[in-house]
Amino acid sequence: MAFSADHWALAFGVLGNIVSFIVFLSPLPTFHTIYKKKTAEGYQSIPYVIALFSSMLWIYYAFLKTNVTLLITINSFGIFIETIYVGLYLFYAPKKARVQTGKMLLLTVVGGFGAIVLVTQFLFKGVVRGQVVGWICLIFALSVFVAPLGIVRKVIKTKSVEYMPLLLSVFLTLSAVMWFFYGLLLKDINIAAPNILGFIFGVLQIVLYVIYSKKEKAILKEQKLPEIQKPEVIVRDENTNDNKKFPELTQEQIIDIVRLGLMICKDKVHVATCPHGTKCEAKVDENTPKLQTVDA
Structure with a gap:
């Protein structure tokens, strides 16, 4: 219809x-x-x-x-x-x-x-x-x-x-x-x-x-304000090689360092011998601190 x-x-x-x-x-x-x-x-x-x-x-x-x-x-x-x-x-x-x-x-x-x-x-x-x-x-x-x-x-x-x-x-x-x-x-x-x-x-x-x-x-x-970024926290392992402050030293380099240290000490400190095997005092330069007496 x-x-x-x-x-x-x-x-x-x-x-x-x-x-x-x-x-x-x-x-x-x-x-x-x-x-x-x-x-x-x-x-x-x-x-x-x-x-x-x-x-x-x-x-x-x-x-x-x-x-x-x-x-x-x-x-x-x-x-x-x-x-x-x-x-x-x-x-x-x-x-x-x-x-x-x-x-x-x-x-x-x-x-x-x-x-x-x-x-x-x-x-x-x-x-x-x-x-x-x-x-x-x-x-x-x-x-x-x-x-x-x-x-x-x-x-x-x-x-x-x-x-x-x-x-x-x-x-x-x-x-x-x-x-x-x-x-x-x-x-x-x-x-x-x-x-x-x-x-x-x-x-x-x-x-x-x-x-x-x-x-x-x-x-x-x-x-829109930018989001404030949080400071990045980095956790480092001191035992890892990435964070070592000094490079690894060889055995020969360590020996050279020790020898250098002994040479410096030799110039600064003179140890007196004790003929009687009793107490003795170490003679030091004026620029170095006094050493305590020790038993021989």
């Missing part, structure tokens, strides 16, 4: 839900690091605030349409998890970042979303209302993909990928592919169009991660 466009749309919608579910969970390692460090310094809250706002808009758009139920399921989870992320960021962020995040929440989630709902409900009706909300969703969907460009700029400036999670970039790219085909099969340009840009930005982030992670490894390798 051949699959119709609706069947393929359902298949890509389900896959889009699965991948988007992973996308929403991909920042977990980042927040685990924040929890361990007890600070969110160096991280940005913009992607999470924009993602929260975008999920709220897509649910509103899904309620105005009849064939995009799968948008409701995944974006309901998105609102739940993004709210947790923003809450954790506010808890661990420095005072300045906390104030900026609070202002952004008031501007987008409270003021922005509230204004969109009020304006579209009172000024537009029927299909036109859905189209207007769809175009608004398209714009803010692009903002979701553009938001990580702040991190990309930081990566290029610092030449470090510490604050750009690779998992988020990979799954955003996969999610863009799934939702593009979902929107294309449903002939909904508001769903398909932003995911083209999402795919491009996702690939860009992955490429940058590969380039700068290699550079980081190369720099760390160059800066």
Whole structure:
């Protein structure tokens, strides 16, 4: 049995839900690091605030349409998890970042979303209302993909990928592919169009991660201090021929040395004879020490 466009749309919608579910969970390692460090310094809250706002808009758009139920399921989870992320960021962020995040929440989630709902409900009706909300969703969907460009700029400036999670970039790219085909099969340009840009930005982030992670490894390798070598301890056997300070002497050489020694002693020491066989003293030169008396 051949699959119709609706069947393929359902298949890509389900896959889009699965991948988007992973996308929403991909920042977990980042927040685990924040929890361990007890600070969110160096991280940005913009992607999470924009993602929260975008999920709220897509649910509103899904309620105005009849064939995009799968948008409701995944974006309901998105609102739940993004709210947790923003809450954790506010808890661990420095005072300045906390104030900026609070202002952004008031501007987008409270003021922005509230204004969109009020304006579209009172000024537009029927299909036109859905189209207007769809175009608004398209714009803010692009903002979701553009938001990580702040991190990309930081990566290029610092030449470090510490604050750009690779998992988020990979799954955003996969999610863009799934939702593009979902929107294309449903002939909904508001769903398909932003995911083209999402795919491009996702690939860009992955490429940058590969380039700068290699550079980081190369720099760390160059800066690695050489290991301190322990002084070599050589144990030598004094009885071996390799460590003899003097070469072996022949018997004739030993005799010559002894004779030389006797000649030196003869010049220095004169032993007196004892005619009576009693004790006698050795006569020594002034330069030599006195000898003790010995029994003949």
